[in-house]
Structure formats: structure tokens, C-alpha cells
Amino acid sequence: MRHLQTYRFIDTVSKAGSIRKAAEALNITPSALNRRIQNFEEELGTPVFERLPRGVRLNTVGELLIQHIRSQISDLDRLKSKIADLEGIRRGHVAIACSQALLPYFLPRQIALYRGAHPAVTFSVLPRDRTAAEQALIDYTCDLALVFEPLQLAEVQALAVVPQTVHAVMAPTHPLAGRPVLRLRDCLRHAYSLPTAPYGVRRLLEQAAARRGQPLKPMVESDSFEFLRHYAATENLLAFQIPVGIAPPQGPDDLVSVPLDVRDVTPGALLLGQLRHRALPVASARFADQLLTALQTDFA
Numbered sequence: 277m278r279h280l281q282t283y284r285f286i287d288t289v290s291k292a293g294s295i296r297k298a299a300e301a302l303n304i305t306p307s308a309l310n311r312r313i314q315n316f317e318e319e320l321g322t323p324v325f326e327r328l329p330r331g332v333r334l335n336t337v338g339e340l341l342i343q344h345i346r347s348q349i350s351d352l353d354r355l356k357s358k359i360a361d362l363e364g365i366r367r368g369h370v371a372i373a374c375s376q377a378l379l380p381y382f383l384p385r386q387i388a389l390y391r392g393a394h395p396a397v398t399f400s401v402l403p404r405d406r407t408a409a410e411q412a413l414i415d416y417t418c419d420l421a422l423v424f425e426p427l428q429l430a431e432v433q434a435l436a437v438v439p440q441t442v443h444a445v446m447a448p449t450h451p452l453a454g455r456p457v458l459r460l461r462d463c464l465r466h467a468y469s470l471p472t473a474p475y476g477v478r479r480l481l482e483q484a485a486a487r488r489g490q491p492l493k494p495m496v497e498s499d500s501f502e503f504l505r506h507y508a509a510t511e512n513l514l515a516f517q518i519p520v521g522i523a524p525p526q527g528p529d530d531l532v533s534v535p536l537d538v539r540d541v542t543p544g545a546l547l548l549g550q551l552r553h554r555a556l557p558v559a560s561a562r563f564a565d566q567l568l569t570a571l572q573t574d575f576a
Contacts, residue, residue: 279316280348280349280352282312282313282316283345283348283349284349285298285302285309285312285313286313286316286324286338286341286342286345287342287345287346287349288301288302289309289313289325289332290325290333290334290338290342293331293332293333294330294331294332295309295310295313295331295332297331313325320337320341322337323335323337323338324337324338324341325338342415343415343416346415346416347416349416350416350554350557351555353368353369353557354555354556354557354558356368356557357557357558357559358558360558366393366394366396366397366559367394367396367397367559368396368397368398368557368558368559368560369397369398369399369400369557369559370390370397370398370399370400370419370420370557370559370560370563371399371400371402371417371418371419371420371560372399372400372401372402372418372419372420372421372422372563373402373403373404373408373409373412373413373417373418373420373421373422373423374401374402374403374404374409374421374422374423375403375404375405375406375409375422375423375424375475375476375546376403376475376500376501376502376521377424377477377501377517377518377520377521378422378520378521379401379403379502379521380502380521380523381520381521381522381523382520382521382570383401383422386563386566386567386570387399387401389566390562390563390566394559394562397559397563400418402417402418404421404423405423405474405475406423406424406425406426406427406474406475406476407427407474409421409422409423409426410423410426410427410428410429410431410432410549413431413432413549413550413551414429414431414432414551416551419550419556419557419560419564420548420549420550420556420560420563420564420567421547421548421549421550422546422547422548422549422567423476423546423547423549424440424475424476424477424518424520424544424545424546424547425476425477425479425480425544425545426545426547426549428547428549430552431551431552432549432550432551432552433549433550433551433552433553434547434548434549435548435549435550435564435567435568436547436548436567436568436571436572437545437546437547437548438545438546438571438572438575438576439543439544439545439546439575440518440519440520440543440544440545440546440575441518441519441535441536441538441541441543442477442480442481442516442517442518442535442536442541442543442544443516443517443518443519443522443533443534443535443536444458444463444468444514444515444516444533444534444535444536445505445508445514445515445516445517445522445531445532445533446508446512446513446514446515446531446532446533446534447508447509447512447531447532448525448529448530448531448532449512450466450512450514450532451466452466452514452534453532453534455534456534457534457535457536457537458534458535458536458537459536459537459540460481460484460485460488460536460537460540460541461488461540463514463536464485464490464492466513466514467495467511467513467514468494468495468513468514468515468516469494469495469496469497469498469504469507469508469513469514469515469516470492470494470496470497470504470516471497471498471499471501471504471516472497472498472499476544477516477517477518477544478492478516480541480542480544481516481541483542484540484541484542488540495511495513496511496513501517501521505517505531508531509531516536517533518544518546519533519575520546520574520575546571546575548564548567548568548571550564
């Protein structure tokens with residue numbers, strides 16, 4: 277506990293990559309922050325940062341230290357959450373890394389539902405691709421990850437895995453809009469857009485196209501699923517999404533979605549995960565339970 281504030285200072289500097297920028301975020305002077313870190317390094321007996329011409333970065337010792345620091349901060353947050361629970365106050369903070377598909381509909385509903393019962397709980401929602409989301413668990417940036425087609429590193433524990441069939445999303449006036457299911461060959465005859473390479477939806481489509489010996493040739497590519505969804509209506513071309521990222525149509529002009537035949541495109545997996553062997557803070561553990569129930573109800 278004696279070094280906790282210094283730990284937080286070191287964590288902030290490691291993320292900012294600069295004493296000056298970290299000092300601004302911490303609302304202290306750069307000289308005071310630098311002196312605090314130097315005193316800690318002297319007590320530790322070794323530097324933890326490399327001083328560079330335009331900033332600082334963790335050295336090998338610092339990389340080891342930062343894992344310890346984030347573990348200690350996480351444990352303290354969990355203790356505070358348990359103490360608050362004993363007092364009957366549902367406080368805490370939940371940090372979750374997620375695929376873009378979770379942002380428009382699923383997570384807003386789930387967070388609003390949770391905060392309706394526990395309004396003192398705060399949230400951080402960080403859009404990350406599957407690689408970055410799992411890494412965020414390992415470095416304690418996030419408590420939970422909810423990602424499509426995860427790498428599932430050995431350090432990640434799966435709390436739930438639910439299937440997600442890839443859907444084609446299009447305007448209601450599109451020639452394919454009225455079909456109950458679509459073959460991939462029919463989709464590829466029309467203009468279509470795709471997410472860029474790191475995302476799970478594209479990976480599944482590329483695998484399916486490779487089996488057909490037909491490379492994908494999208495008319496539009498983007499990192500933003502929201503852009504692709506809106507562009508599908510603007511030019512009347514196809515986009516692709518998974519059910520958790522699709523809102524049910526509310527009116528006749530809304531986009532419609534049609535599942536791709538699983539004989540062509542294998543369904544992917546949506547993973548809810550946490551760092552293996554980590555005891556989550558109470559608020560995060562309870563939110564994970566809520567997500568687990570919702571995923572099993574809606575998609576299992």
C-alpha cells in the first residue's frame with residue numbers, strides 16, 4: 277500500500293510515454309513526477325524507464341514491474357468493491373474490450389440494464405480487434421473481453437462461447453433482400469463491402485472464398501463497421517455483419533439482414549472472456565454473469 281500512488285504514477289507514465297504528458301494527466305508538475313519516479317528507482321536499486329530524447333519507455337525491469345503494478349491495482353480495486361458490497365453499496369468500475377459489432381446495440385442495452393440496478397458503477401468500453409482485446413486482459417487494461425473469432429490465448433479463460441452466423445446486410449430494395457438464406461456465390465455476384473483484414477467476419481469470408489477458388493474483390497473497405505452499415509444503404513451494396521451487431525428492422529426503409537448458408541461460410545464464435553486465474557472485482561464479475569445470461573438467452 278505504501279507505494280500505491282507511485283505505482284499509479286508509473287502506470288500513467290508508461291501509458292503516456294512521456295513524463296510531461298503524464299504530469300498533465302495527473303495534475304502535478306513534471307519535475308515532481310520525475311523526482312517521485314527517481315526516488316522509487318533508487319529504492320528499487322535499478323531504473324525502470326529508459327530516458328529517450330522525446331520521452332520515456334519501460335525497460336526490461338519496468339516491463340516486469342508494470343505487470344506487478346497492474347495486478348496490485350486490480351487487487352485493490354477488487355477489495356474496494358467487496359468492501360462496498362459489504363456496505364450495501366454497489367460501486368465499482370467495469371472495463372471491457374470488445375469487437376465493433378458489440379458497440380451499436382448489445383453492449384449499450386446491457387450496460388444500461390446493469391446501471392439501472394447499480395447506478396454507482398461506471399464503465400469503460402474500448403473497441404479492440406481480437407488480438408488487442410485479449411492483450412488488454414493480459415495487461416490489466418480491461419476486466420472482460422467480448423470478441424468475435426478470438427485468438428484465445430492460453431492466458432484467457434472463456435466464460436461463454438456462442439455461435440454467430442455471418443449475415444449479409446442490405447437495403448430492402450436490394451435484389452437479394454427477400455431471400456431466407458443466401459449462398460456465397462449469389463453475394464459475390466453483387467457489389468459488396470468488407471471490413472479490413474484484422475476482423476473475424478472478413479477472415480471467415482476469405483476462408484469460404486478460398487475454398488471456392490474465388491478471391492474477394494470488395495468495392496469498399498473500412499475499419500468501421502458503422503460506416504459499412506450506412507454505406508450499404510447509400511449505394512445499395514452488400515455489407516456483412518454478425519447477429520449481435522444487427523438491430524431488428526423498425527420500419528420499411530431499414531436495412532435487412534439475411535444469413536449466409538453455413539455450407540458456404542462457417543459460423544464464427546463470440547467469446548466472453550477474462551484473464552485466467554484472475555479474481556474479478558465484484559462489479560465486473562456480476563456484469564460478466566449478466567452478459568453470460570444474455571448471450572445464452574439470445575444466441576445459444
